[in-house]
Amino acid sequence: MRIGQLARITGVKSETIRFYEREGILAAPPRTKANYRDYGPAEEARLNFIRRARDLGFSMARIRELLDLSDDADRSCAGIDALARSHLGEVERKIASLEALRTELGRMIAACEQDTVGDCRIIDALAGTTEP
Amino acid sequence: MRIGQLARITGVKSETIRFYEREGILAAPPRTKANYRDYGPAEEARLNFIRRARDLGFSMARIRELLDLSDDADRSCAGIDALARSHLGEVERKIASLEALRTELGRMIAACEQDTVGDCRIIDALAGTTEP
DNA sequence: GCTTGACCTTGTAGTTACTACAAGGTGCAT
DNA sequence: ATGCACCTTGTAGTAACTACAAGGTCAAGC
Structure with missing residues (x-):
């Protein structure tokens, strides 16, 4: 190709x-x-x-690390574990943020369907004001 | 402050x-x-x-749109709905990708804990080769 | 009262991750 | 043989910062 x-x-x-x-x-x-x-x-x-x-x-540097996990099949388990755990932490934080955003967008759409608009809490969804 | x-x-x-x-x-x-x-x-x-x-x-332009959703409380429901739906689609795609990545990272960590390394399927997790 | 540090301004330039275009050349199908 | 997709090197533009410079203001501590 x-x-x-x-x-x-x-x-x-x-x-x-x-x-x-x-x-x-x-x-x-x-x-x-x-x-x-x-x-x-x-x-x-x-x-x-x-x-x-x-x-x-993800930055190019971070992607490079992820690809290295894939390429260096014969690297030490300890190395893989540490790197994978660090990436996993970042991934989970991103998922949590996106889920908060999804919930809020869904709430707005649902409110719109009932013509009740309501106030927008999109900022709060990502701002993290609920967990100080 | x-x-x-x-x-x-x-x-x-x-x-x-x-x-x-x-x-x-x-x-x-x-x-x-x-x-x-x-x-x-x-x-x-x-x-x-x-x-x-x-x-x-998210790009600055996309963030601007999201913030506009929040700021223009008195805009039309139709406008809010269309924009919110479009953002929701993007958010859901991102969540799906991140969940695939999370699963794969979790699998690698679990394999490492048993000293069995195994081969890395990180690329497949995001590449979408399973749904052609 | 004077120094120190955090802030103010404008402006320029460097970084990352592209994106675009130019100039000149090759391969291949119609 | 014309046109298109590709090849190369190189330069320059964009987005979203990041850094630093030069010169000024403000407020706290000695």
Whole structure:
């Protein structure tokens, strides 16, 4: 698969794919005899991973760490454990925030359906004013 | 409360707070007679909201929309409903991705506890290769 | 009363993670 | 042989900060 097709499938621009390769986050794929990048499903999965992780607010550095967990299959269990736990903590905090936001958005939509608008507590949902 | 204290409480740097004010995402607070910015709990909540939303991968434009939902209490129900629904969709997608990632990180940690390492499926968790 | 530290201003420049475009070249299908 | 997708290197723009500089104000402590 060539870069253009991979770009269409994943929604990541060709230039961004080459950028990820330059940054070392996506391995340089084999080339065709015409020197075209030749991608397979593994690269597609990895690129999808990167795109979604970015969308979730993880930095490139953090994504690099997550990908290292995946790549270095033969690293020490202690290392994996510590890193995985740290990432898990961040993930759980994000889920909790998003669930608060989801609840509040749902509440607003429900109120709207009954034409009762009500006041918006979106800020409170994420601000954490309830747990001081 | 002055800018330095607000920065310490929220973990947002003073310069970033002033940047948000320039960008119109955080209203200019009243000033003391010494021309110091004078913040109250409402600004603190709003700033916490902005910081967490950014951390969750929402753009400034998206955050502006969310804050508008909160600010324009007297807008039409139809407008609120459409915007809230669109945000809710994004939030739910993010939650689903994070839950897949949480599951995978949890699995790795559990495997480590039994000294069985196992192979890492972190990429698959976010790549969406299971739903083609 | 004078120093110290936290704040004020404007302005410039660096960082991250892209995104866009230019210039010049290759491969391949119609 | 024309056109399109790709190749390269390089520069520059964007978003969302982050940092630092220069010069000024204010209030507390010695």
